[in-house]
Every structure is written in structure tokens, then in C-alpha cells.
Amino acid sequence: MKSNGNSGHRDSAADRNEQANRGNPVNKDDQAQLKARMDLVKHKIMVLSGKGGVGKSTVAANIAVALAMEGKQVGILDVDFHGPSIPKLLHLEGQHLGVGENEMIPVEYVHGIKVMSLGFLMENPDSAVIWRGPLKIGVIKQLLSEVRWGELDYLVIDFPPGTGDEPLSVAQFLPNADGAVIVTTPQDLSLSDVRKSIDFCRKLNMKVIGVIENMSGMVCPHCGQVVDVFKKGGGQLMAGEMGVPFLGRIPLDPQIVEASDEGVPFVYHYNKSEAAKAFSKAVVPLLALEDGDTKPEATLTTLTKKEDDMKSIKIAVPVVNGLLSAHFGHCETFALVNVDTEAKTILNTEELPAPPHEPGLLPRWLHEKGADLIIAGGMGSRAQGLFEENGIRVIIGAPTDTPEAIVKSYLDGALVTGDNICDH
Numbered sequence: 394m395k396s397n398g399n400s401g402h403r404d405s406a407a408d409r410n411e412q413a414n415r416g417n418p419v420n421k422d423d424q425a426q427l428k429a430r431m432d433l434v435k436h437k438i439m440v441l442s443g444k445g446g447v448g449k450s451t452v453a454a455n456i457a458v459a460l461a462m463e464g465k466q467v468g469i470l471d472v473d474f475h476g477p478s479i480p481k482l483l484h485l486e487g488q489h490l491g492v493g494e495n496e497m498i499p500v501e502y503v504h505g506i507k508v509m510s511l512g513f514l515m516e517n518p519d520s521a522v523i524w525r526g527p528l529k530i531g532v533i534k535q536l537l538s539e540v541r542w543g544e545l546d547y548l549v550i551d552f553p554p555g556t557g558d559e560p561l562s563v564a565q566f567l568p569n570a571d572g573a574v575i576v577t578t579p580q581d582l583s584l585s586d587v588r589k590s591i592d593f594c595r596k597l598n599m600k601v602i603g604v605i606e607n608m609s610g611m612v613c614p615h616c617g618q619v620v621d622v623f624k625k626g627g628g629q630l631m632a633g634e635m636g637v638p639f640l641g642r643i644p645l646d647p648q649i650v651e652a653s654d655e656g657v658p659f660v661y662h663y664n665k666s667e668a669a670k671a672f673s674k675a676v677v678p679l680l681a682l683e684d685g686d687t688k689p690e691a692t693l694t695t696l697t698k699k700e701d702d703m704k705s706i707k708i709a710v711p712v713v714n715g716l717l718s719a720h721f722g723h724c725e726t727f728a729l730v731n732v733d734t735e736a737k738t739i740l741n742t743e744e745l746p747a748p749p750h751e752p753g754l755l756p757r758w759l760h761e762k763g764a765d766l767i768i769a770g771g772m773g774s775r776a777q778g779l780f781e782e783n784g785i786r787v788i789i790g791a792p793t794d795t796p797e798a799i800v801k802s803y804l805d806g807a808l809v810t811g812d813n814i815c816d817h
């Protein structure tokens with residue numbers, strides 16, 4: 394039996410979007426109340442995952458604490474109707490909400506984090522409740538509009554896994570939400586699910602802030618080093634392929650389980666651990682939202698699946714004085730670096746004098762030289778388009794360094810790119 398009461402064919406997010414709109418008339422007063430509350434919240438971040446058990450709630454909770462540790466006012470909203478796990482993760486089970494005049498008062502956690510979970514509203518969070526779709530939508534609206542969130546810098550919203558009524562209705566209620574953080578594990582099955590989450594965001598015009606690869610490698614309980622027990626890097630590859638930012642890898646760390654058993658915030662109590670450092674790094678693009686910068690400040694760039702499959706590719710880097718030339722058009726030479734994408738090694742580097750400046754010549758010339766990819770500092774969007782037309786992918790915003798160092802960090806999945814240094 395389906396737990397939501399909607400019937401009929403619901404094969405796309407857009408169809409469901411339309412259905413939910415029809416089935417959910419929000420009257421003007423409700424809308425005004427929702428707007429008044431949510432206008433006080435600067436940034437709304439949705440945390441999604443394709444399937445359960447990938448650590449989505451753990452990531453949501455630790456993102457919230459990491460933001461609060463930066464001095465931000467933070468709220469966590471848990472809208473998982475079928476297994477609200479935030480109270481358990483934060484040791485807030487059995488807490489009761491305060492009640493004000495026509496409003497609910499959230500539970501306070503460390504660093505003044507305001508927590509609201511469906512778990513606080515259920516008599517027994519472990520009992521199976523069958524929620525019909527329209528009822529869920531009504532409850533979600535109340536959680537946004539009838540909770541005294543106050544002024545917040547960030548509201549982190551944790552959802553059930555998948556692309557059901559919950560994220561859909563929040564996306565509708567909060568059309569100006571900043572976007573979604575998608576949590577995955579490195580395994581293939583979870584990755585195919587995460588593609589669906591990205592697709593869902595795209596259909597709803599919801600920005601994907603980035604993908605976090607959780608349970609990636611394991612922290613050795615003896616030496617504290619990260620050991621790669623299973624495959625890693627799948628989430629990063631997939632993010633590169635789908636053109637969404639990658640926010641980092643969180644290793645499996647027994648202390649994360651210990652912290653949640655003890656009800657202490659992991660990122661705070663174990664802040665020296667690799668996993669905590671990875672959480673702190675992952676929130677950097679979220680902190681950048683504060684400056685009105687909706688783009689992540691820095692993006693990790695990595696091999697695409699296609700490049701990985703090609704076994705060897707040629708990467709062109711524009712060079713001046715032996716280093717990457719920030720101005721693409723001003724380079725003296727091109728380093729054409731031939732790499733083995735399987736072994737992640739550089740096979741050889743050719744140094745080619747740049748051809749004369751003639752419109753349309755460079756893309757043809759680099760194509761003839763066999764370049765598959767250009768890593769540059771800055772490049773105008775028209776030029777980028779011309780290279781793409783010639784089958785050459787372009788990465789911009791690379792730092793000034795030797796071509797070999799840039800290519801090596803690209804192969805290692807560690808190339809950090811920033812803004813388009815010179816956009817003309």
C-alpha cells in the first residue's frame with residue numbers, strides 16, 4: 394500500500410509538481426505567514442539522498458553544527474515522516490516542544506541550534522504511521538510557517554531518502570531556497586539513485602549546491618589514518634560527469650557512531666579528526682552563500698567517466714614563463730600533457746609554440762594536436778563554446794602552477810578551481 398494518498402500516473406517530478414499544486418491550495422493568510430517566517434531565514438539548504446542509510450541525516454546534523462561553529466544562527470528541520478532520526482542523532486529524544494501563541498517553539502541544541510523534528514510531534518516515533526500525501530504537505534507547511542524559527546542564517550532541512558512529496562512540497566513552499574546538498578556513498582547503486590536526485594532538482598529549477606560522498610574510505614581506529622577499504626571517488630566522478638560541484642568525501646569513522654550514541658556533536662567534539670575536517674571543508678561553499686555568492690568559492694575538479702574510460706587523454710595547458718597563463722589568449726606555448734587516466738600518471742609532455750592569433754584557428758589547431766581537454770585560468774564563454782564544438786572540454790579557474798603539477802592534481806581528483814580569472 395502506498396503511504397501517500399495520491400493516485401494516477403506520477404512518473405515525473407513536473408507532473409507531481411502540478412498535482413501537488415492543485416491538491417494544496419494555500420490561502421493568502423497562510424502564504425503571508427509562511428513568507429513572514431521564511432523571510433527571516435537567509436539561507437535554506439535541502440539535504441537529499443537517493444536512498445536510505447547513506448548518512449544523510451548525519452551529514453545534515455554535522456553541516457548544521459559546522460555552520461554554527463562558524464558563528465552562524467542555524468536551524469535544523471527534520472521532515473522525515475517515516476523515520477525522523479535527528480532527535481536520536483542529537484540525543485534529543487523525548488524532548489517536548491514549547492508552545493507559544495499559535496506557534497511551536499523549537500528545541501535548542503548546542504551552539505543555539507534550533508531543532509524541529511516530526512519526531513517531537515509523534516507519540517511513538519517508532520510506530521508506523523501512514524501519512525497521506527496531502528496531509529504531509531499540510532504538516533510541512535506548518536513546520537515552516539508555525540514554528541518560531543526567528544532570524545536564522547541557515548535552515549538545514551533533512552528529508553526522507555528519494556524524491557517524494559516532502560522535498561517536492563518544500564521546494565514549492567520555498568521557491569527561493571538556495572539549493573540542495575546531495576549525499577551519496579561511493580557505491581554504484583547509490584550513485585544511480587543520486588543521479589535521480591540531481592535530475593529531480595533540475596526539473597524543479599533547484600540548484601544543486603554539491604554532492605558529498607559519505608562513508609568514503611575508513612578511519613583506522615588504531616592510527617587515525619584514512620584507509621580505502623572499498624571503492625572511493627565514485628561520487629566525485631559522478632558529480633564531475635553531471636556538472637555539479639563536489640563538496641568532498643567523509644570517511645567512515647567509528648567516532649561518528651560514538652558521538653551519536655553519546656549525543657554529542659561529532660564535528661565539534663572530534664574536530665581534529667579527518668572526517669570533521671572534511672565536514673568543515675564541505676560547508677565552505679555554504680558559507681560563501683552568505684556573501685551573496687551563489688557559486689561555490691572553490692570546486693574540486695576531476696576526471697569524467699568518459700575520460701576515465703578512454704585510458705589515455707591529452708590535456709592542453711596554456712603556458713607563459715613555464716607556468717599556467719591566466720590570460721588564455723596571451724600564452725606563449727601550450728603544454729600538451731599526455732596522461733594515463735587509469736594509472737593516473739603523466740606519460741609525457743610536449744611543448745608547442747602557440748599558433749598565430751587568428752579567429753577560430755586555436756580550437757581547430759588543438760583538435761588536430763589531439764587535445765581532449767584544456768585546463769586554463771580564464772577564458773571567455775565564446776571561446777569555451779568553440780572548443781566544446783571541437784570536442785574539447787574546458788576547465789577554467791585553475792591556479793597558476795606548472796602544467797605538470799596542475800595535471801597531476803587533476804588526475805588525483807584534487808584540482809581546486811575558482812573563478813574564471815580572465816573572462817574576456
Ligand code: ADP
Pocket residue numbers: 442444445446447448449450451452478607608643644645646647649650653668
Ligand atoms: P540516512 O539519513 O541516510 O538514513 P543516517 O544519517 O541515519 O543515514 O546514518 C545511518 C547510520 O550510519 C547511523 O548510525 C550513522 O551514525 C552512521 N554513519 C553515517 N555516516 C557515517 C560515517 N561517515 N562514519 C560512520 N558512521 C556513519
